[in-house]
Amino acid sequence: MSRLTRRQTLGAVTGAAAGVALIGVATASADPAPAQGTGGAAKGGTASGPASFDEVYKGRRIQGMPAEAHAHGHAGHHGAGYRVLIDGRELHVMQHGKSGWSSPINHYERFATPLDAARTAVLSLKGAVVVPFDPTA
Structure with missing residues (x-):
């Protein structure tokens, strides 16, 4: 049975982390809904710009x-x-x-x-x- 080397393990972990980050960026840029403030008065965003x-x-x-x-x-x-x-x-x-x-x-x-x-x-x-x-x- 072969064992993984540190280099192979590091490569696999780095590749997985990069994939997760890429999915997060794609999800964030695909969601046009403005974030609503948790403690403030946020107004709805418009097609011309984000919410106040x-x-x-x-x-x-x-x-x-x-x-x-x-x-x-x-x-x-x-x-x-x-x-x-x-x-x-x-x-x-x-x-x-x-x-x-x-x-x-x-x-x-x-x-x-x-x-x-x-x-x-x-x-x-x-x-x-x-x-x-x-x-x-």
């Missing part, structure tokens, strides 16, 4: 709402039509087509909604305040 939200998450107030492109002072790219605030300070969010949303705090991660991006930013900030983001700098 206003909730306290881990002791921080996070808000999200549709915004006009000119309110950000730059062209309407990277999801400029949506505004997210953490404790009243703006967290720049970017929409990447159907692959999801990101922020400068978690730029290489994609989230199904701006609410998910805001919650993850709160966790990553670990109490720090959001600093202004200037895309022209």
